[in-house]
Amino acid sequence: MKSMEASKLISFFEEDLCIFHLRSRKKMSVLTEIVHHLAVNNKISDEHFIIEMLKNRESLGSTGLGNGVAFPHGRSLAIKELSVLFARSASGLDFDALDGKPTKIFFLILAPSDKGSETYLAILSELIGLIQKPAKLKNLFEVTDYQALVKILEDKDL
Amino acid sequence: MRDEHRLLIALQDLDIMIKEVKDKATSKELQSLGFKLTGLSELQEAREKLAKKTPKGLLQRYEKLTEHFTVAILPVTGNLCLGCFVKLPTSFFSAVSRNELQTCENCGRLLYIP
Ligand SMILES: [Zn+2]
Numbered sequence: 598m599k600s601m602e603a604s605k606l607i608s609f610f611e612e613d614l615c616i617f618h619l620r621s622r623k624k625m626s627v628l629t630e631i632v633h634h635l636a637v638n639n640k641i642s643d644e645h646f647i648i649e650m651l652k653n654r655e656s657l658g659s660t661g662l663g664n665g666v667a668f669p670h671g672r673s674l675a676i677k678e679l680s681v682l683f684a685r686s687a688s689g690l691d692f693d694a695l696d697g698k699p700t701k702i703f704f705l706i707l708a709p710s711d712k713g714s715e716t717y718l719a720i721l722s723e724l725i726g727l728i729q730k731p732a733k734l735k736n737l738f739e740v741t742d743y744q745a746l747v748k749i750l751e752d753k754d755l
Numbered sequence: 756m757r758d759e760h761r762l763l764i765a766l767q768d769l770d771i772m773i774k775e776v777k778d779k780a781t782s783k784e785l786q787s788l789g790f791k792l793t794g795l796s797e798l799q800e801a802r803e804k805l806a807k808k809t810p811k812g813l814l815q816r817y818e819k820l821t822e823h824f825t826v827a828i829l830p831v832t833g834n835l836c837l838g839c840f841v842k843l844p845t846s847f848f849s850a851v852s853r854n855e856l857q858t859c860e861n862c863g864r865l866l867y868i869p
Binding site for chain 2: 642643645646649650653654656658659663671672673674675710711714721722725
């Protein structure tokens, strides 16, 4: 697996694709909320296919990896371009996380079907590496604006 | 877009996911990142359900194509077949064709206008 430079990773995060106050409180409604946000921002051609794909992905095994973070991901014909969405739930919610704890932040990574899985795997791998540090994670749980998010992701000392 | 075409698109998405899980390198990578991939049988069940709903002729055409291609059905963006990158004829974009599933004359993949 090729590693990715931090600046390249951060370039995938768009201000319009960040949700700092998720309204949903349940697993399926969170997926619907974040997919709808992508549709509003013209990143997908059809919400239904993406929601179905993400539901199927969750039935393969929860993407809630624990420690309050989930990484829903996958490929679909209805995805126009590689997209990364960040979402945060202040109170956290039950996302069937592997450790049973509430999930507070979500990194959604979607790739078009005509691209290989390596496109999103590289981003996944890099993000998972990045959030291993408890201080970074703690800051992400509390982030409420885009500039702060980028700062936290960039900060090598965190 | 017709309902039967929508079924085929969902089927293609699912087949790509199943193929990824079955691919040793990809599943090993995902597992090393901490993902548990224990629900393959659930995916296969969902696939069976979708396949049953899809009209037989269409399903056969799709399955024949998947013997050669990972992605057998594709949306058209721009004026290219994203499967083989051949330029599509202008007749492709006529009003009559818009709701129909079409075939790339070069590679044979199924194409639709999203
Ligand atoms: Zn073609």
